[in-house]
Amino acid sequence: MSVLNDCYESKRMSADEIAEYVKSNYICVSPSCLGEPPMILEALTKRAKKQEFENVKYHCVFSPKGWDFTNEVYKNRLEHISWFTANPARKGVQSGIIDYMPNHYSCVPKYWNEFIDNPDVFFAVVSPMDKHGYFSFGVTASEVKTFKEKAKYIFLEVNKYMPRTFGDTAIHISEITGFCENHVPLAEAISSEPNENEAKMGKIIAELVPNGATLQLGIGGVPNAVGMYLKNKKDIGLHTELFTDSMIDLIECGVVTNKAKNIDKDFTVAAFAWGSKRMYDFMDDNVSIKMRSVDYVNNPYVIGQLDNFVSVNSCIEIDLFGQVASESIGTVPFSGSGGQVDFVRGAGLSKGGKSFIAMSSTAKGGKISKIKPVLTTGSIVTTGKNDVDYIVTENGAVRLKGKTAKERAKLIISLADEKFRDELIFEGKKLNLI
Ligand code: COA
Numbered sequence: 001m002s003v004l005n006d007c008y009e010s011k012r013m014s015a016d017e018i019a020e021y022v023k024s025n026y027i028c029v030s031p032s033c034l035g036e037p038p039m040i041l042e043a044l045t046k047r048a049k050k051q052e053f054e055n056v057k058y059h060c061v062f063s064p065k066g067w068d069f070t071n072e073v074y075k076n077r078l079e080h081i082s083w084f085t086a087n088p089a090r091k092g093v094q095s096g097i098i099d100y101m102p103n104h105y106s107c108v109p110k111y112w113n114e115f116i117d118n119p120d121v122f123f124a125v126v127s128p129m130d131k132h133g134y135f136s137f138g139v140t141a142s143e144v145k146t147f148k149e150k151a152k153y154i155f156l157e158v159n160k161y162m163p164r165t166f167g168d169t170a171i172h173i174s175e176i177t178g179f180c181e182n183h184v185p186l187a188e189a190i191s192s193e194p195n196e197n198e199a200k201m202g203k204i205i206a207e208l209v210p211n212g213a214t215l216q217l218g219i220g221g222v223p224n225a226v227g228m229y230l231k232n233k234k235d236i237g238l239h240t241e242l243f244t245d246s247m248i249d250l251i252e253c254g255v256v257t258n259k260a261k262n263i264d265k266d267f268t269v270a271a272f273a274w275g276s277k278r279m280y281d282f283m284d285d286n287v288s289i290k291m292r293s294v295d296y297v298n299n300p301y302v303i304g305q306l307d308n309f310v311s312v313n314s315c316i317e318i319d320l321f322g323q324v325a326s327e328s329i330g331t332v333p334f335s336g337s338g339g340q341v342d343f344v345r346g347a348g349l350s351k352g353g354k355s356f357i358a359m360s361s362t363a364k365g366g367k368i369s370k371i372k373p374v375l376t377t378g379s380i381v382t383t384g385k386n387d388v389d390y391i392v393t394e395n396g397a398v399r400l401k402g403k404t405a406k407e408r409a410k411l412i413i414s415l416a417d418e419k420f421r422d423e424l425i426f427e428g429k430k431l432n433l434i
Contacts, residue, residue, distance in 0.1 A: 004133045004173060013178040018123065018155045019043035021177070024053040026120040029112075029147050032061040032084075033274050035124045035140035037157035039182040041067055048078035057081055059101070059119070061108065061143065062336075063089055064187060064274070070097045083108065084336030085327065086219075093333045105241060105271075105339040106298035109146040122151035127162040129173060137169040138162035139186070139243075139273040139283065141291035144169065153177040161185050163284035167269075167291040189274045191245060194225035197360040197394040202226045204397050205312055205356050208390070209233060212260035214306040216240040216343045217247070218313035219335075222358040222392075226312050230255055237261040239306055241298055241339040243270035243289070248282050263305050264290065271297040271339075298339045303346025309353040311343035315382065316359070318391060319375045320409040320424070320433050322400045324357050324383035331378030344387050348401075357383060358392035361417045369420035371412060373427035391415060409433035 018040050022028060028044070030036045045068060047053065058069065059081045066088030069080035075097075082089040082100045092098030103111060112119070124144060126135035135156055137144045145168045148154065156171070156179040194202060202225025209215070209230060214237035217223035227246025230236060237258045238247055250256045251268065258266050268289045273279060283289060296302055303309055315326040316334060327335040347353035359370050371393075375381065390399050391412060398411035409431075413424045428434035 004129070007133070007173050008129060011173065011176060011178045013180055015039040015043040015157070015180045015182070018178060018180060019047050021153050021155070022047065022053060022056055022121055025055045026053070027117060028056060028058045028121045028123070029119040029151065030060050030122070031124050031137060031140040031144050031147070032142050033064055033140055033272055034162075034186050035137060035144065036060060036063055036065060037123050037125050037182070038065060038184070039180060040123045040155060040157055045074070045078065048074050051077065053077065059083065061105070062086060070095070084338055085333045086335055090334065100333070100336070102337070104298070104337055104342050105142070105294045106300070106342040108143045109293060109295040112143070112146045112150055119147060119151045121153045121155065122147040123155040123157065125159050125162050126156045126171065127164040128158055128160055130164065133173045134170045135173070136162070136164040137171065137291075138165050139280065139291070141165075141168045142271045142294045145293045148175065155179060157182050159183055159186075161280070163280050165283055165289060165291045166287060168293045168296075169291045185277070186280055188276050190276055191224045192221070194221050194228070198222050198225040200394040201358045201392050202229045204392055205358060206230050208354065208397065209236075209310050210308055210352070211235055213237070213308040213310045214239050214261055216309070216311040216339075217244065218242065218311070218340065218343070219338065220314035222314050223312045235260045237306070238268040238270070239264065239297065239303065239309070240269070241271045241294065241343070243268070243273035243275070243279070243283075245275040245279050248279055260308075262307055263302070269297055294339070298342035300342055300346040300349055303343060304349025304353070307351045309347045309350035311347045311355040313340045313343065313355070313357055314359055315357050317370050317372055317375055317379055318357070318359070318412065319372050320412055320428055320431065321405065322385040322388045322391070322408050322412065323375055323381050324388055325375050325379035326382035328378065328380040330376040337382050340382050341387065344383050344389065348387060348389065355389040356392050356397070357388060357390065361393040361395055361415060366417065369416055369424070371416040371420065371424060373424060373431060406433055
């Protein structure tokens with residue numbers, strides 16, 4: 001350990017010293033979500049404010065803390081490029097201050113390998129070094145393997161609150177340029193109780209999940225609610241982009257065994273996690289969880305090897321053709337593609353697989369139908385009509401695969417709120433769908 005300790009001490013730096021490495025025109029990257037190093041980014045923004053460099057691009061798939069990069073003061077100096085337009089980057093993207101990168105999450109490593117210049121600086125939060133000299137990227141494996149291989153400089157922010165996990169999350173002290181320490185509790189995402197509609201949809205979907213299925217649950221109230229209604233199932237497996245609190249309940253009560261999986265048997269597989277302290281504690285040193293890169297977890301060809309794969313995701317709007325808009329409200333950017341299409345396609349390749357897109361039939365207190373004759377002008381199609389499988393609202397579930405355009409239109413209308421059905425039928429007739 002003493003050689004390692006010497007090596008460790010020789011690489012210790014302050015966050016300000018790390019930020020000094022960033023020069024004009026550099027590309028900086030950090031992992032999604034809780035992998036973003038707060039202290040290093042503070043130091044970097046301080047330098048940007050002092051105009052110490054220009055044209056630095058900072059890429060992060062999903063940045064929950066909301067760095068102040070939307071401030072005009074950073075324009076042409078430190079510009080954030082978001083790969084998933086959720087809050088808090090949303091406002092910046094909506095106003096055009098923040099640029100974004102269209103992508104399926106599974107393709108992020110490929111983009112960095114083939115289409116984008118190598119990052120100059122990669123910085124990330126890690127758990128403390130172990131006795132073998134390894135740090136762990138903890139709750140985010142998603143894209144770290146690629147960044148590790150591609151970046152010129154690698155800096156870590158060591159945080160004792162970051163759980164030590166296994167899979168594609170290890171990095172050795174010899175691989176890094178330097179590190180600083182910043183021991184702060186990880187931000188928590190506490191999921192709220194599902195509302196009435198979400199609970200109804202959770203129940204409807206859970207009834208269609210067979211014993212032995214492997215699950216992916218996405219972002220939003222419905223995927224969370226599904227977890228609550230699976231308590232009577234047997235031998236469920238988890239292979240999911242996002243690991244959440246509702247999944248821990250299922251593991252702890254013995255519903256999740258991962259026994260029926262064709263690959264990664266006995267293991268829970270995830271790309272990143274965001275939840276409560278209980279979840280971070282559960283993940284720490286837990287050998288039953290493999291945190292893997294998104295080019296593995298979200299790869300439709302990997303997902304397709306798992307029989308009876310079930311994916312559950314949510315959306316903003318659906319039209320009578322079965323086109324699914326999940327990332328904009330009309331022309332206004334709201335979210336990203338994330339892994340939705342990866343999992344819809346993966347479930348499509350799985351023997352016995354099913355993918356569910358679930359949403360309340362209305363928005364804005366029932367005033368707006370989320371089922372439209374055609375998508376609102378400017379809506380971005382996330383899941384296309386040829387990939388979509390089940391659609392679910394609080395009024396039921398319909399399966400669109402193998403149905404003609406006219407059959408689909410009728411089925412989709414049956415899921416709408418009653419007060420909008422006549423209008424949808426009227427518009428459907430104009431489209432020759434009814
Ligand atoms: N018209 C107008 N407003 C709408 C709307 C519509 N058709 N659909 C939703 N909204 C509004 C809601 O009213 C709500 O507004 P509020 O916050 O003021 O109440 C807001 O948009 C969010 O809608 P909600 O249905 O509560 O969102 P959610 O938290 O369930 O998330 C998505 C839904 C689609 C944003 C989310 O699932 C997502 O980002 N999906 C894309 C990526 C993905 O699927 N990844 C999965 C792999 S992990």
